[in-house]
Amino acid sequence: MGKASRDKRDIYYRKAKEEGWRARSAFKLLQIDEEFNIFEGVKRAVDLCAAPGSWSQVLSRNLYLPAKLAPDSKDSDLPLIVAIDLQPMAPIEGVIQVQGDITNARTAEVVIRHFDGGKADLVVCDGAPDVTGLHDMDEFVQSQLILAGLTIVTHILKEGGKFIAKIFRGKDTSLLYCQLKLFFTEVTFAKPKSSRNSSIEAFVVCENYSPPEGFNEKDLHRLLEKIGSPSGADDLDCSSGWLEGPNKVYIPFLACGDLSGYDSDRSYPLPKAADGSTYRSLDPVQPPIAPPYKRALEMKKASMHGVQGLEKLSLDS
Numbered sequence: 001m002g003k004a005s006r007d008k009r010d011i012y013y014r015k016a017k018e019e020g021w022r023a024r025s026a027f028k029l030l031q032i033d034e035e036f037n038i039f040e041g042v043k044r045a046v047d048l049c050a051a052p053g054s055w056s057q058v059l060s061r062n063l064y065l066p067a068k069l070a071p072d073s074k075d076s077d078l079p080l081i082v083a084i085d086l087q088p089m090a091p092i093e094g095v096i097q098v099q100g101d102i103t104n105a106r107t108a109e110v111v112i113r114h115f116d117g118g119k120a121d122l123v124v125c126d127g128a129p130d131v132t133g134l135h136d137m138d139e140f141v142q143s144q145l146i147l148a149g150l151t152i153v154t155h156i157l158k159e160g161g162k163f164i165a166k167i168f169r170g171k172d173t174s175l176l177y178c179q180l181k182l183f184f185t186e187v188t189f190a191k192p193k194s195s196r197n198s199s200i201e202a203f204v205v206c207e208n209y210s211p212p213e214g215f216n217e218k219d220l221h222r223l224l225e226k227i228g229s230p231s232g233a234d235d236l237d238c239s240s241g242w243l244e245g246p247n248k249v250y251i252p253f254l255a256c257g258d259l260s261g262y263d264s265d266r267s268y269p270l271p272k273a274a275d276g277s278t279y280r281s282l283d284p285v286q287p288p289i290a291p292p293y294k295r296a297l298e299m300k301k302a303s304m305h306g307v308q309g310l311e312k313l314s315l316d317s
């Protein structure tokens with residue numbers, strides 16, 4: 001699909017370029033904020049799986065820049081934002097970048113060091129593995145990423161803090177809900193308007209972090225396993241212990257964002273330029289600086305130059 005054609009079919013892709021966001025995902029976080037007011041009172045935030053950086057841009061524009069531009073701004077009071085991804089990303093004002101794996105236990109330690117021992121008020125995670133198209137497999141890998149996010153949360157989130165994470169809706173959704181409800185008093189599944197209806201993607205908004213009394217981070221996996229096994233999730237009755245009554249689990253699900261606003265599944269006509277000339281598509285705000293496909297392209301090119309090209313590539317890397 002060409003750029004102009006995508007501009008027509010994907011209004012949020014076009015709007016992202018017009019408003020200077022690195023990815024259309026920025027609108028998802030903004031629309032979640034419209035509904036849940038997630039940035040209120042936030043002084044320390046962590047963006048897990050942040051590249052190419054549009055959620056970090058949202059954090060910078062909503063937390064860091066207003067504080068920095070305030071007339072009585074003091075450096076010591078500026079919000080701290082730490083962004084983590086496997087991939088490097090171009091700098092963003094007010095965002096400390098860490099290149100790392102969120103499934104690695106040491107990642108939480110790095111964040112804690114940046115916060116000088118303090119804890120975060122907000123953790124967001126838009127992590128996505130490479131999608132295979134095999135629904136169950138994709139959902140499983142995605143849920144592992146959320147559990148990695150939750151592990152980090154138990155180390156770095158302040159009591160009362162919030163955790164927002166991308167999920168793929170599927171048969172394990174009720175299990176995930178039960179697991180998260182153990183740590184947060186409010187857990188809501190949200191579908192922002194900018195996330196296509198045709199996509200199984202949704203976001204879990206967890207509010208008021210309050211781990212069980214006497215909780216030890218080392219016990220997390222034992223606790224989660226106790227709640228249920230993925231295969232039993234469909235029939236899961238979360239009434240044991242913390243949900244009273246005979247009711248099966250009821251998952252709050254909310255559409256969010258201005259519902260009369262742009263529909264991500266619709267095509268919109270392309271506007272003319274201000275001088276009346278025909279529409280010119282904008283370039284992406286920030287192309288990825290080291291995308292995984294770059295090496296594949298290099299290898300393909302090198303193989304076209306035969307064995308010598310491949311030898312040169314392996315010497316260069």
Ligand code: SAM
Pocket residue numbers: 022023025026048049050051052053054055056084085086087100101102103126127128129145
């Ligand atoms: N929120 C980002 C934005 O607005 O620009 C988009 C995130 S993108 C959908 C998913 C990211 O998850 C990718 O950049 C990928 O590198 C990252 N990711 C996947 N698995 C990861 C892991 N184990 N640790 C850190 N990052 C990971």
